[in-house]
Amino acid sequence: MSGSASLFGFPGGVRLPTHKAASTGDPIGALPLPPELVVPLTQHGGDPARAVVSAGDTVGRGECIGRAPGEFSAAVHAPTSGTVVAVEDRPVAHPSGLTEPCVVIATDGLDRRSPEAPEPLHDWAQRAPAELRRRIEAAGVVGLGGAAFPTAVKLTPRPGADVELLIINAIECEPWITCDDVLLREHAGAVLTGIRIMRHILGAQEVVIALEETKREAADALHEALAGAEDEGIRVVPVPVRYPAGGEKQLVQSLTGREVPTDGLPLDIGVLCHNAGTAAAVHDAVCLGEPLTERIVTVAGTGVGAPRNLRVRLGTPVSALVEAAGGYRGRTSRLIVGGPMMGHALEHDRVPVTKGCNCFLVGEEYSFPAPEPALPCIRCGDCADACPVSLQPQQLYWHARARDTEALAETGLFDCIECGACAYVCPSHLPLVGYYRSAKAEIRAAEQQQRFAEQARQRYEFRQARLERERREQAERRRRKKEALQTDAGADERGDRKAEIQAAIARARKRKRGGDD
Structure with missing residues (x-):
């Protein structure tokens, strides 16, 4: 069930200062609802969702406001109840700095659940994989590790492709980012249920939860949640801290010793990878009937007063996250979405949180020099x-x-x-x-x-x-x-x-x- 496994490693890589302890001292914080949410219709890999609401419409939490136009897309839902005030182009957290179509919702503070939201499926183990995939697709679940690829598509392997190994990637190899770490510490049970649902859908023979060897509290929480399930074939495997150990191809090579073919996918060698946050979103969609309308976000860096992790409704402005993390301090030089290695700078903090935003870094001049x-x-x-x-x-x-x-x-x-x-x-x-x-x-x-x-x-x-x-x-x-x-x-x-x-x-x-x- 748990314990170490022989690791094969991968070539190259570098050791980076982690700065992880800065944001893990406090529990996950709940951010109050802002007066306005700006929900982009493109929060995923693939085709943009198409708005199905108009200005003046009243919406409830979890109501579909953007329908997926095809297979490689994902639905978008109202993060809370309120009134649609506009469907228009707004700035988003994109390196281009351009605007994209968004649904703007004036929140009513009631957080009423939409009557069209689905009921929980407590008997998911007796449900057919196709039905569970439809539920996950309707909930707009995407990969929360950064790529934001539609999860239902990834849970539908091509005909003839067998998934021997399901890897749950909980490795946050970039400095500062800790949202998966605190998720596992506080909600290991939900993550494990989501993993079991995905395994049921895929028919995977084995599951490995990979996380850095320094995430001892997260590993302990997983071991405790797995107690009494030794025969499940789910292992928790600590991985040495080295960047980019969390890269999909590098992780597959470390755990299996096999290389993913050039221009190929892990599925070509019988492996499928999903993020730990994605597993939690699958649990919420299936067991709670909740679409993906919120996520955990790390707000860190030397330019904020109190780095921490926050549970945030999608569409919340980044400025509200920074304020909840102690506000700006010192001479702020850069605001970055993502990590310092692969993230990109933002021109301002008046952009909304999306499904793919796992971290916002605020740097002072000395820590993020030009x-x-x-x-x-x-x-x-x-x-x-x-x-x-x-x-x-x-x-x-x-x-x-x-x-x-x-x-x-x-x-x-x-x-x-x-x-x-x-x-x-x-x-x-x-x-x-x-x-x-x-x-x-x-x-x-x-x-x-x-x-x-x-x-x-x-x-x-x-x-x-x-x-x-x-x-x-x-x-x-x-x-x-x-x-x-x-x-x-x-x-x-x-x-x-x-x-x-x-x-x-x-x-x-x-x-x-x-x-x-």
């Missing part, structure tokens, strides 16, 4: 030693600068997971990940342009073929018409000739009868 000026690459090789995918980052850097797409493809640019380990150890302070992201964007844009050109060529060739077919058909119609006219003219000519012959015969007979008389 990047130092880049110097020439000295080919030290530190970046290659740190790369968890065994790439040669310095070669990728040179090829990216030269815009040599062929060489970039050969050296594995799209195997890069953009973890930032190479840039972290670079003594020349080169923004390596920035180069890789730019190169990927250029290649994708070129491929898209090529696809557009190919589609245009195909449309042109189709049009030319259609015009040629129409010309042939028109010529054929003219030919048939001409032949018909010729046939009709010949028939008329033969008819006239026959009439003349008949008339001549008649005249001859008449003359003959006159001679006989």
